[in-house]
Amino acid sequence: MTQMDTRRNAIAAAIAWSDINTNNRNTELPDVQSFFGEDVFSIRTMRERLPKGAFKAIQQTIEQGAKLDPHIADIVSTAMKDWAVERGATHYTHWFQPLTGATAEKHDSLISPDGEGGMIYELSGDSLVQGEPDASSFPSGGLRATFEARGYTAWDPSSPAFIARTDATATLCIPTAFVSWTGEALDKKTPLLRSMETLSRQVVRLLRIFGNEHTTHVMSTLGCEQEYFLVDTNLYYARPDLVSCERTLFGARPPKGQQLADHYFGSIPPRVLAFMAEVEHELYRVGVPVKTRHNEVAPGQYEIAPIFEVANVAADHQMLMMETIRRVAPRYGFKAILHEKPFAGHNGSGKHMNWSMSTDGGTNLLDPRDDTHSNMQFLTLLCAVIRAVDIHADLLRASVASASNDHRLGANEAPPAIISIFLGDMLSDIVAQIEKGATNRTIKSSTLDLGATTLPMIPRDTGDRNRTSPFAFTGNKFEFRAVGSSGTAAWPATVLNTIVAESIEFVAGELEKAAGKDPTPVKLETAVKKVLQQIIKEHKRVIFDGDNYSEEWHKEAKKRGLPILTNCTEAFPALTSRKAVAMFKKQRVLSKSELESRANIFMENYTLHCLIESEQMVLIAKTMILPAALRHQARIAETVAQTEAAGVDASDTRELLTSFADLTARFRRKLEQLDEADNTRIEDPTEMAQYIKNKIHPLMTELRTLGDELETQVASDLWPLPSYRELMFLK
Ligand code: ADP
């Protein structure tokens, strides 16, 4: 079979897929309520199955972060095991998130010999609470040497255990943190949990200043909108670049892409809808509250979004969501692509991370709709966030930096690499008033409460949306849109929680200084006005409500002195800046060595990804595109020879041959340059990254341009790679 046959067969198989598979599916519609959360060892299940005292204790741990007595762990592990076995589980695993960006699991069976030739099911409290995977191959960024490779997993009771199923087996998954034997974080969950604690501590302190005596715990909440592409499996396997890089390294722009915006919110193709429904059912079963599904802007691009949850659980569910999408897609003949930019020139995929803070009583602290009293509190929190984002814009940017997100940020319809905040007309106006120190607009006195007459009321809809902003206030939460589709939510959420905690600590300190620990309403209001005024004066440069895609904004941002970090090599240094190290340490989220190890891993990961891409590109160019081009060239040459042999003038075709041969030659020379450049290896990851950025990437861009030009000239029957049209439209 030749390579052209591979492409042809893939296309035929893709077209045939729906006919073969959609007709004999089970069409009975399930009642979601009857199975939602059935594979979760939830609060409800625990209440039903645990003795009262044990349940109370575990509830305290989950809701307030109280330490769990080992004796209680024994009771919980037995109940958990009984429940899991009843539901068909034979194995359990500590499920964790190492710094690879994926999740990791090592299964152990629940089976123990009974000493009489039989077996019993068993899960001890110890095995629930702690595990020791042989984890020496996970990246530690220098925190561990391989000879001291011990890593421990530690149960996170605040994220519920669940059962993962395949047709063949069911496994009890216990969410865990992953730390080194000296207690240093080796994962994404540990710092997230720490950041939630510090945020809670600081916000509660602020709430006390505003007279709230009952809130003891504040949680950050997350809702992540996940975008992804679906590509027919047959076509996917005919594209080595998709297989090894999840993005196309070549591909000419198709005449019809997303220009007509006719895919966005369009009717969902039946095969895709069937896939989505199955993903949702699997997620419902493990308690992920999926809410929204729709077509996205690029052809072949879709979105799934859940209802928000407490950050830690939401981040775990976010991982489950990505895994489920990947796992279910092949059942419908698809490969799911979570890469941020699989198709050049088309919309990339993001993971809009909605973020807010909620009290243990369930009050959303970023909802401005309450009375003026909490309005003052709201404005204080708002200004604290503005301050945090301005001071740590570089760090926020670095928290979403990856080799793949580099292709998205600043490209088609994705937010730019400049972090700014969108507030909307109304809030921007209010912020302007705060800056002036008094309101200059008439506010109906009937809508105001005592004690804060100069602070404006905030109406329900605080203004229009701005889709171009990387960090937008959307009514009662912030939406961090620069987060990439393939990354975890845990890390950007950790950074956001920590910078806001630091900022609130500062604001609370200033308020206490100005008004005392237990201020009168009037004193407090005066202090709030003064402190917020100062914050706005210093940090308003980060607020921008205009078009973030425009050239002018780049110029303006530069003028304002905002960091413009367009790629990983520019962004990563922010992770270990003195400012970042001091903050993470002070907020007790990451030590200097933990932070540095992370930065090392991210940089190394970046170079590895880039090198895989350039090597893959060379291979495709050498073994697929160049042979096709030469074959095409030979065809033209034969035509010239045959035409002339027949005694006819072939000068026109000869011209074509000359220009095509020239294109092929340029392609081949560029290919050689890239191949050559690819051989260089530099020990230091940062220097290697610089080399990639300055040397390899420009060559890749040039080679791609020539390759894409060839695609538009080589006879279609000779071209080996499925085209953009086929990849994006066949389903
Ligand atoms: P949009 O207008 O952006 O579509 P939605 O109301 O549909 O907004 O919410 C988008 C995402 O934001 C959802 O995942 C939703 O659960 C989440 N979200 C809503 N409120 C909050 C909140 N208080 N904290 C965190 N996420 C939230």
Ligand code: MG
């Ligand atoms: Mg949204």
